[in-house]
Every structure is written in structure tokens, then in C-alpha cells.
Amino acid sequence: MKTPATQPQWLEHRRAQASALVAQTGLDLKGHEDWLYTSPTELLVHTVSIEEDEIHSLVAEHSLPDAWQVLVFVGGIYHPKLSRTVDDPVGIAVTCMNSAIDTHQSDLVAWLGRSDSEEATMLSLNLERWTDGLFLRVASGHELPGFVQVLEIGSGSSWLRNLVVMGEDSKASLVETHVSSRTQSTSSHCVTETRLPKGAKLSHLRLKVDGTGGHHYGAIVAQQEAESRLESRLFGFGGVVARHEFHVTLDGPNASALLHGLVKTTGNEKADLSIKLRHASPDCTSEQVFKALADGHSQANFHGTVFVDRDAQRTVARQSNRNLLLSRDASVNSRPQLEILADDVKCSHGSATGRLDDKALFFLKCRGLSEVDARKLLVRAFAGEMLLPLADGHLKERIDALLGEI
Amino acid sequence: MREECSCSRVSEGSKEMGGDILLEIKGLRASAGKTEILKGLDLVVRRGETHAIMGPNGAGKSTLSQVLAGHPGYTITEGEIRLLGRNLLEMEPEVRSREGVFVAFQYPVEIPGLSNNYFLRTALNEHRKHKGLPELDGGAFLKLVKEKMKLVHMDPALISRSLNDGFSGGQKKRNEVLQMLLLEPELALLDETDSGLDIDALRDCAEGVNTLRSSERGFIVVTHYQRLLDYIQPDFVHVLDKGRIVHSGGKELALELEEKGYEWLTAASS
Ligand SMILES: Nc1ncnc2c1ncn2[C@@H]1O[C@H](COP(=O)(O)OP(=O)(O)OP(=O)(O)O)[C@@H](O)[C@H]1O
Ligand SMILES: [Mg+2]
Numbered sequence: 001m002k003t004p005a006t007q008p009q010w011l012e013h014r015r016a017q018a019s020a021l022v023a024q025t026g027l028d029l030k031g032h033e034d035w036l037y038t039s040p041t042e043l044l045v046h047t048v049s050i051e052e053d054e055i056h057s058l059v060a061e062h063s064l065p066d067a068w069q070v071l072v073f074v075g076g077i078y079h080p081k082l083s084r085t086v087d088d089p090v091g092i093a094v095t096c097m098n099s100a101i102d103t104h105q106s107d108l109v110a111w112l113g114r115s116d117s118e119e120a121t122m123l124s125l126n127l128e129r130w131t132d133g134l135f136l137r138v139a140s141g142h143e144l145p146g147f148v149q150v151l152e153i154g155s156g157s158s159w160l161r162n163l164v165v166m167g168e169d170s171k172a173s174l175v176e177t178h179v180s181s182r183t184q185s186t187s188s189h190c191v192t193e194t195r196l197p198k199g200a201k202l203s204h205l206r207l208k209v210d211g212t213g214g215h216h217y218g219a220i221v222a223q224q225e226a227e228s229r230l231e232s233r234l235f236g237f238g239g240v241v242a243r244h245e246f247h248v249t250l251d252g253p254n255a256s257a258l259l260h261g262l263v264k265t266t267g268n269e270k271a272d273l274s275i276k277l278r279h280a281s282p283d284c285t286s287e288q289v290f291k292a293l294a295d296g297h298s299q300a301n302f303h304g305t306v307f308v309d310r311d312a313q314r315t316v317a318r319q320s321n322r323n324l325l326l327s328r329d330a331s332v333n334s335r336p337q338l339e340i341l342a343d344d345v346k347c348s349h350g351s352a353t354g355r356l357d358d359k360a361l362f363f364l365k366c367r368g369l370s371e372v373d374a375r376k377l378l379v380r381a382f383a384g385e386m387l388l389p390l391a392d393g394h395l396k397e398r399i400d401a402l403l404g405e406i
Numbered sequence: 407m408r409e410e411c412s413c414s415r416v417s418e419g420s421k422e423m424g425g426d427i428l429l430e431i432k433g434l435r436a437s438a439g440k441t442e443i444l445k446g447l448d449l450v451v452r453r454g455e456t457h458a459i460m461g462p463n464g465a466g467k468s469t470l471s472q473v474l475a476g477h478p479g480y481t482i483t484e485g486e487i488r489l490l491g492r493n494l495l496e497m498e499p500e501v502r503s504r505e506g507v508f509v510a511f512q513y514p515v516e517i518p519g520l521s522n523n524y525f526l527r528t529a530l531n532e533h534r535k536h537k538g539l540p541e542l543d544g545g546a547f548l549k550l551v552k553e554k555m556k557l558v559h560m561d562p563a564l565i566s567r568s569l570n571d572g573f574s575g576g577q578k579k580r581n582e583v584l585q586m587l588l589l590e591p592e593l594a595l596l597d598e599t600d601s602g603l604d605i606d607a608l609r610d611c612a613e614g615v616n617t618l619r620s621s622e623r624g625f626i627v628v629t630h631y632q633r634l635l636d637y638i639q640p641d642f643v644h645v646l647d648k649g650r651i652v653h654s655g656g657k658e659l660a661l662e663l664e665e666k667g668y669e670w671l672t673a674a675s676s
Contacts, residue, residue: 357515357517359515360515360517362475362478362499363511363514363515363517364525364529365476365498365499365500365503366475366476366499366500366503366509366511367503367529367532367585367589368500368503368504368529368533368536368589369500369529369532370500370532371500373528373532374500377520377525377528378517378520380519380520381517381518381519381520381568382519383519384518384519384520384521384568385519
């Protein structure tokens with residue numbers, strides 16, 4: 001991280017503004033409308049740095065051979081030696097945020113933190129504290145030759161901010177993998193921020209696999225202009241506490257967003273999904289599918305809000321939250337919410353929480369599958385909707401395998 | 407495996423066929439909650455035999471299917487079921503399946519999100535493992551399943567759909583028969599596999615059964631219609647009523663039932 005002495009004044013100023021916002025609300029937010037079941041303080045815990053050996057084994061395990069480039073961050077700082085990069089082709093820049101402060105200052109000045117919602121305290125805290133992250137820039141009409149992977153190895157407390165700056169009609173695909181020490185206490189925070197101008201298409205996937213001491217805050221913040229398309233998918237496994245936020249604004253006609261999220265919780269884990277999606281322009285489409293698989297004594301919470309502004313006519317917004325309770329002691333809280341001011345809209349939302357279907361389980365056993373295998377198949381079936389659209393490859397196999405561990 | 411030979415099928419009405427006893431049900435009583443449904447049912451199926459079970463609605467035919475499959479919702483209060491001499495009632499449903507018992511259910515379940523292909527391959531490989539055979543990989547399995555699908559004239563596209571999800575009635579039943587063809591059971595019970603089928607589907611499903619028929623295997627087909635028995639010629643026809651087999655005969659019994667209904671039999675049994 002650039003020390004206050006070396007960082008440019010505009011950045012120092014922006015961090016100070018963010019810090020002031022945090023001070024307004026404080027961090028003990030439990031009970032606040034957006035924090036009914038968790039509090040930022042639960043994420044900000046005492047942490048431990050992980051051993052060199054474990055870093056190497058986690059990188060080997062999680063870096064994706066089919067990625068175009070892999071940027072590895074350890075404890076919130078870019079690690080070129082562990083990364084796999086290529087020279088930037090024309091129209092594309094892939095670097096770390098710490099370098100981008102110098103090399104792409106005008107982009108950062110223009111966009112960094114600009115889409116953050118001022119009410120979202122943890123976004124402000126991240127803007128105040130970030131130490132590094134991915135900077136990705138795709139010029140108008142350009143397309144990445146493959147997907148970029150950000151691989152974060154959580155160690156101690158880490159604060160990442162990724163900034164994706166896209167040109168009109170550009171296309172990019174970004175995969176984030178957040179992993180942490182298998183046993184040590186860690187707290188990792190990552191915000192990915194993007195602005196999609198006219199016709200830009202971003203496909204984003206975040207996989208979080210925490211160890212038994214992992215605390216995680218992750219957010220995607222997207223501002224979408226006309227005809228742009230965002231697909232953002234989340235798969236969350238493991239850890240002590242996780243909070244996943246989606247802040248998406250459809251701010252130009254015919255923009256569309258697809259948000260998928262699947263979290264699996266076991267033991268005493270707690271996972272929060274918080275979605276704020278705003279239709280600010282007419283003729284936009286959004287689709288949200290969020291699911292939780294809760295086992296053990298774990299808790300999964302969903303709070304999804306769709307706002308439709310007064311002049312956002314002909315909005316199509318679908319939201320669904322389906323949860324599967326795999327044990328008697330697991331619990332799920334679901335709060336779908338629609339706030340609609342326009343009158344010509346098609347909005348639907350649904351929420352359902354159930355258990356594995358006994359009839360289906362019995363049927364599978366009658367065809368020779370053991371209880372364990374039958375349960376696995378049904379869990380996969382439940383998640384199938386989210387897995388199916390993924391391209392075949394290492395990532396899909398990994399997620400599939402993580403789902404199978406029940 | 408021995409080839410099917412027509413002379414092993416004894417002429418109509420004969421009660422003894424001489425093959426090993428595959429399935430033996432003796433004095434079976436089963437209840438759901440406090441309601442007794444099967445009330446002392448006896449049935450013997452030898453290798454090579456095909457039995458048809460008919461009987462009025464609510465007689466207990468599907469209950470027999472469920473009990474044979476090992477459904478936990480039914481309590482066996484008396485009697486026994488033996489598969490090749492072993493106590494079937496002590497086996498878990500998946501063990502029964504791997505040991506060669508196949509039950510095609512009257513109402514096949516739908517499992518959205520579970521690919522038919524993946525399900526069928528997993529099931530087949532469980533059976534292969536149990537028999538000490540190597541598992542089939544995706545490619546080899548696909549080849550095999552396509553072959554079997556042809557036998558029942560099943561649309562190949564259905565292999566990549568979710569299990570029975572949005573399948574028509576006929577497609578679901580074809581899918582059940584497909585499972586049977588893949589798993590090659592020793593004993594198969596088909597519960598009203600013919601109900602709701604059009605003529606072509608009926609013939610295809612019957613054809614599926616006939617391909618598997620051999621001197622080694624036994625079949626029980628539960629049906630309401632004599633029509634099915636034109637395609638799958640049974641060696642025995644039984645009438646199940648109020649939880650018991652009340653009458654047995656050869657395949658001509660089905661014709662008689664079609665003509666006279668059940669009353670002449672059921673009146674006597676009550
Ligand atoms: N789980 C259950 N709980 C309570 N009653 C049951 C249960 N299962 C079956 N029964 C009752 O047992 C009786 C026999 O049902 P079953 O489904 O076995 O009949 P069936 O001979 O298959 O009839 P159909 O020809 O209509 O298919 C019916 O009265 C049914 O309502
Ligand atoms: Mg029935």
C-alpha cells in the first residue's frame with residue numbers, strides 16, 4: 001500500500017471522505033435494516049498471517065490453467081512472482097491497482113469509488129482501507145482474449161479493490177477466487193467496481209472458499225448504461241462469517257443484469273446475501289436467482305431489494321430465492337423486497353425454503369444409489385440451474401466438487 | 407445367461423414351471439399408519455415366469471410395489487418376502503436394487519436440475535460396481551444408452567434433459583423402461599406402466615419388457631387392461647383384492663375379467 005506520504009492527494013482525500021462516512025454510522029450495525037443478522041464487527045476480527053508453504057499450495061490448487069492471466073494477491077498485496085501474466089495487447093490493460101495509481105491515474109480519478117452507495121458502510125470502509133487489487137481496462141470495441149483470474153489468498157486482514165473500466169461495446173470476463181488459510185483466522189474484504197458504458201458486456205464470477213477461520217466481505221458494484229450486460233455469479237463455501245453484497249444500477253435503456261448466487265453453509269457458519277438492484281431507466285431487464293444450502297447449525301440470510309424508479313417503465317425484473325435445509329438445526333431467513341414506483345412493469349419475486357424431497361430420495365435409492373450419493377445428486381440438482389450455464393473447465397469442476405462435499 | 411426358449415414356458419393354466427424360486431411372498435401383511443392394506447398376500451415367482459396382477463382400484467397393487475421396493479412408509483406386520491431364498495425385508499432399498507429387484511412406479515418422480523444422463527449413468531455404475539464390473543465412462547455410457555433408447559423409440563434429446571422434468575406421460579414411462587433395460591434386473595415389477603399410453607408407446611414399452619424376458623428373469627406386471635397382455639403374454643394372471651390374491655389363472659383369465667369385471671370374484675372374497 002502506498003503510504004499516506006506517497007499517495008497522491010486526490011486519493012488521500014477520497015479515503016478521508018470514505019472514512020467520514022464510516023464514522024457517521026459506525027461499524028456496530030447489527031439490527032440496522034441492512035444488517036439484521038450480522039454486523040461488520042463480526043468480520044473485523046483478530047487475524048493471523050498464513051505460512052509461506054500454505055500460500056504456495058493454495059496458489060497451486062486454485063490458479064486456473066485455462067485463465068488468460070492470473071493475478072495473485074496475498075494478504076491484500078499483488079504478488080507478481082506467483083502470478084501468470086502476459087504483455088498487454090492493444091486496447092487492453094491488466095495491472096494491479098497500486099501501479100494503476102501512477103499509470104492510469106485519470107481512470108482512477110474518474111471512477112474509483114464513484115459507484116459506491118454512500119449508505120453502504122462496508123463499501124466506504126473498503127474505499128478507506130484498500131491496499132491493492134486488479135485494474136482492468138478494456139477500450140471501446142475490444143474484447144479480452146480469455147478470462148482474467150484474480151486469485152486472492154487471504155492472510156491476516158486484507159483489503160482489495162478491483163476496478164474494471166470498460167469502453168463502449170467492449171467485452172470482458174473476470175473470475176475471482178478468494179481462498180484463505182485452511183485453519184487460521186483471516187478477514188478478507190474485496191470490492192469489485194465497474195462501470196459498463198453503452199453495449200459493454202462483463203461476465204463476472206466470484207468463488208469464495210474459506211477455511212475454518214475465514215471471515216469474508218465481498219461486493220460487486222456496477223453502474224450500467226444503455227444496452228450493457230452484466231452477468232455476475234457468486235459461489236460461496238466455508239468460513240465463519242461471509243457477507244456478499246451486490247449493488248447494481250441499470251441506468252440506460254435496454255441494459256440487463258443477471259445475478260446468480262449460491263452459498264453453502266455448514267457447521268456454525270453464517271452467510272449473508274444482500275442485493276440492491278435499481279432500475280433507473282426504462283426497458284431494462286434484471287434476473288436474480290439466489291440459493292442457499294444450509295447444513296449443520298449454520299444460518300443463511302437473503303435480503304434482496306429491487307427498486308424501480310418512477311420513469312423506469314417497461315421494466316422486467318425477476319427475483320427468486322430458494323433455500324434447501326439439509327439439517328434440522330440449520331436456518332434460513334429470506335427477505336425479498338420490491339419497491340416499485342413505475343406503473344408499467346413486470347416484476348416477480350418468489351421465495352421458498354424446503355428440505356430434500358423424500359420421494360426423490362427414495363426413488364434414487366430404488367435405482368441403486370446409496371443414501372449419501374442420492375443426497376449428493378439432489379443437492380447438485382438443486383444447484384444445477386447455477387452450474388449449467390458455466391463453461392466446462394476447471395472452475396466448473398471445482399464448484400461441482402465443492403457441492404459434492406456434503 | 408441362458409437363451410429364452412419357448413418350450414420353457416408351460417401351457418396356459420399350469421401352475422408349475424420348474425425354474426428356481428426367484429421371489430416368494432408368504433402371508434404378507436403391511437400397513438400404512440393404522441390402516442392395514444395388504445392382508446395376507448401370497449405369491450411365488452420362478453425364474454422365467456411372467457405374472458400379471460390385476461384388481462380393482464385401491465386393492466393394494468401399488469402398495470405391494472412399494473413394499474417390494476422398500477418404501478419406509480409401510481410397516482410389515484406379518485409374513486415374509488424372500489429373494490432367491492434371502493430375506494428381502496432386511497435389505498435397504500438400494501441393496502434390493504443392486505441385488506436385481508426393479509420396480510417401475512405408477513407415478514415416476516420428476517427431479518428438475520438432475521440430468522437424466524448423469525442419473526442413469528450413476529445408477530448403472532452403482533450396479534456395475536456391485537457386480538465387480540468396471541464403471542462406464544461418459545462416452546461408453548452414452549453409446550449404450552442410445553442403443554437402449556432406440557429399442558423403446560425414445561427421443562435421444564431426452565437424455566440431456568432433467569429427469570422426467572416436463573416429460574409427457576408416455577416419455578416418463580419409456581424412461582422407466584429404459585432404466586430397466588440398462589439395469590437388467592432379475593425381477594422386475596411394473597406398476598401400471600401401460601396406463602395413459604398411446605398404442606405406439608404401449609407397444610414400445612411392452613417390447614422393452616419382451617427384450618429382457620428370459621428363462622433367468624421374472625416379471626410382475628400390474629395392469630388394468632387386458633390389452634397390455636396381448637403384447638406381454640403372461641404365464642399367470644392374479645386378481646388382487648382387499649390386500650390378498652383372491653384368484654389366479656392363466657392368461658385367459660384376463661379375457662374373462664375384461665368380460666365379467668371383478669365382482670364375481672371380489673364378492674366371494676369379502
Ligand atoms: N401411505 C398410505 N397411507 C394411507 N393409506 C394408503 C397409503 N398407501 C396406500 N393407501 C391406501 O391403501 C389402499 C391401496 O392403495 P394402492 O395404491 O396400493 O391401490 P392400487 O391397487 O394400486 O390402486 P390403483 O389401481 O388405483 O392404482 C388405498 O385405499 C389407499 O388409499
Ligand atoms: Mg396403483
